[in-house]
Amino acid sequence: MGASKTEHFSDKQNQIAAMAKAIGHPARVAILEYLLSVDTCICGDIVNVLPLAQPTVSQHLKELKNAGIIKGSIEGTAICYCLNPDALSVLEAFFAHITININTKKTNCG
Amino acid sequence: MGASKTEHFSDKQNQIAAMAKAIGHPARVAILEYLLSVDTCICGDIVNVLPLAQPTVSQHLKELKNAGIIKGSIEGTAICYCLNPDALSVLEAFFAHITININTKKTNCG
DNA sequence: ATCATTTATCGTAATATTGCAATATTATAA
DNA sequence: TTATAATATTGCAATATTACGATAAATGAT
Numbered sequence: 001m002g003a004s005k006t007e008h009f010s011d012k013q014n015q016i017a018a019m020a021k022a023i024g025h026p027a028r029v030a031i032l033e034y035l036l037s038v039d040t041c042i043c044g045d046i047v048n049v050l051p052l053a054q055p056t057v058s059q060h061l062k063e064l065k066n067a068g069i070i071k072g073s074i075e076g077t078a079i080c081y082c083l084n085p086d087a088l089s090v091l092e093a094f095f096a097h098i099t100i101n102i103n104t105k106k107t108n109c110g
Numbered sequence: 111m112g113a114s115k116t117e118h119f120s121d122k123q124n125q126i127a128a129m130a131k132a133i134g135h136p137a138r139v140a141i142l143e144y145l146l147s148v149d150t151c152i153c154g155d156i157v158n159v160l161p162l163a164q165p166t167v168s169q170h171l172k173e174l175k176n177a178g179i180i181k182g183s184i185e186g187t188a189i190c191y192c193l194n195p196d197a198l199s200v201l202e203a204f205f206a207h208i209t210i211n212i213n214t215k216k217t218n219c220g
Numbered sequence: 221a222t223c224a225t226t227t228a229t230c231g232t233a234a235t236a237t238t239g240c241a242a243t244a245t246t247a248t249a250a
Numbered sequence: 251t252t253a254t255a256a257t258a259t260t261g262c263a264a265t266a267t268t269a270c271g272a273t274a275a276a277t278g279a280t
Binding site: 016020032083095103 | 138139146161
Binding site for chain 3: 003004025054055056059060063074076077078
């Protein structure tokens with residue numbers, strides 16, 4: 001096989017998984033942190049910040065965009081990228097919900 | 111290639127990415143939600159909850175365990191699994207940090 | 221010791237991801 | 251138009267992931 005059986009899971013579960021998967025690569029974590037470190041959008045120097053070739057960076061940006069984590073808009077020759085607050089707040093809520101509920105329960109095994 | 115160039119990124123970035131990647135599959139999101147929905151550990155019925163074969167579920171549990179997201183302990187014939195609050199709070203802090211910082215900045219492109 | 225139960229591992233097939241060179245596309249400038 | 255700059259796409263090789271049948275390992279019960 002090799003393909004996930006997404007049809008067996010809820011839309012919410014698939015959405016969380018898709019976004020987490022998009023962040024599941026150190027280059028893409030680095031992109032998020034970089035976009036967060038500067039004010040608003042970044043127009044055209046993400047490639048220089050990462051230790052990867054331009055096509056590879058372009059591919060990583062595409063995946064983040066497909067998952068809705070970042071947004072991009074054409075600005076002349078360059079493209080401006082920025083974080084998508086909506087997507088990130090969904091993830092934030094998901095993990096906040098988990099940690100809050102863990103703490104209200106008995107401590108665990110292991 | 112096919113292998114991530116983890117050596118070019120920080121330990122923190124690799125750690126966040128590894129944990130996010132582990133959650134980046136709907137079956138593993140479902141496992142997290144199930145472990146959260148019951149009190150403390152779950153001993154031995156995770157397979158019945160998921161629409162996947164037993165070896166597949168075992169593999170998913172292994173990946174969550176390798177990433178530190180869950181913990182497991184042997185309890186007779188069964189194995190008890192539970193969430194690892196430490197790992198999940200790292201992710202929670204990561205996304206909380208992002209969403210807090212987004213909101214203090216100008217709204218973005220796209 | 222034998223059996224039943226539960227979980228893990230092995231082997232394998234299908235598919236996806238990662239990375240980059242080469243090339244194409246798009247937009248601005250001269 | 252031609253050149254320049256920035257980003258995207260294509261094509262490909264190496265590797266990883268997903269899924270499951272078959273089988274193994276470990277524990278408890280009879």
